[in-house]
Amino acid sequence: MQLLLLSNSTNQGEEYLGWPREILSRFIKKNSIKSCLFVPYAGVTVGWDEYSSRVQEVFESWGCLVQPIHTANDAVLAVSQAECIVVGGGNTFRLVQKMHETGIMAAIRAKVLSGTPFIGWSAGSNVACPSLCTTNDMPIIQPASFNTLNLIPFQINPHYLDANPEGHGGETREQRINEFLALNPQVIVAGLREATALQMDGGELQLLGNRPMRLFVAGKEPAEYQPGTDLAFLLTHLASNPKKIIAVQ
């Protein structure tokens, strides 16, 4: 499998998809990608046409066409014909609800398992995990299921934040992830800080960017992994038993 999972599209104050340009460019060139099927369903207050145009503007600099899936007559057919699948960020619940409703959840999984490259950011990285659990988004609609693409056997928490800024009284991200682990002790959670990404190339898994990743394993102290560390162990953990991964009623 060829996966590129970005924590976020854009750092505060920077241009759209600014920080990951070189990472995206390399991934697209390495895989000789000339066109991408784009899934804009996570967009809620931005229209899907406008969202797709913003992505097209960035990707065309690499000679890469962007086909928005919502304009396809048959979304599942479009998936089966795609050269690369790109899932953008926004609201994870809306994204997952639409992916189940349109039938592309199963179709994308099969297609990416067969070797088609996959790029996601934020909610788009979250859906590469076994479930939508560990998203930071507000539940604004009920999806048919919390199960997602299950392309990797662990959960990503995108936009991972170390501590609450002063004056913020809610749970820290670490406390929230610990709540997840309390109910799902068999699942590892990777806290992916902004401006970092995970790249999977066959059986290899690598952290890209300049900041470490924080890894949460039930019953252990959280651990920091620097970019360049061999993370392949995350791909074998429990991968043989994906059905046991998430606590679903």
Add this chain to the structure above:
Amino acid sequence: MQLLLLSNSTNQGEEYLGWPREILSRFIKKNSIKSCLFVPYAGVTVGWDEYSSRVQEVFESWGCLVQPIHTANDAVLAVSQAECIVVGGGNTFRLVQKMHETGIMAAIRAKVLSGTPFIGWSAGSNVACPSLCTTNDMPIIQPASFNTLNLIPFQINPHYLDANPEGHGGETREQRINEFLALNPQVIVAGLREATALQMDGGELQLLGNRPMRLFVAGKEPAEYQPGTDLAFLLTHLASNPKKIIAVQ
């Protein structure tokens, strides 16, 4: 109906259930409550026994016994016999999953509609709404449904925060609520700031505390309502058609 819906249990740095003591005491006396059935299911990293003990310590100062629902042989029977129902905060997804699993969701709704007083804080206030949408919590488990008690016809966003503290790059609370309204334009959302509460007494609805409430209606500018304002209009809005309230796939 007699409802007391608190935004939060405890302000940062204060004792447990500190700020609402007088509000709780008045509600309990007014309704001559001698015992409460406590629902601790939102507790995840705190054990339900310990959680219930902490609540008992506060409530016993008013001569009010606390019976934890998880120790009852028959949870639905316990609901039907309760003098008052108290639902504590924690993780809303866990709370809703357990409320559906145990069958108390429907039982509590019927019991409170028949006149039994209801107290909730944080997640416990969220479940008084038509759905769990507008919670701030992380989805750590999939409930059978997002539908909740539907005791009031609008949504509460507890712990409402006006703006993100500096350095926090995610969506503001207002942006998240606007995403909810984009998919559910027929539903009103009340942003309930910390140390405030909504009290419903028959057909009357009142804001308690010293801070205004921020009300979100699709297509309108958010509006501020001061404590003491007549909020009864929120109880009639769409109440006649609760099935249409939430966007569920």
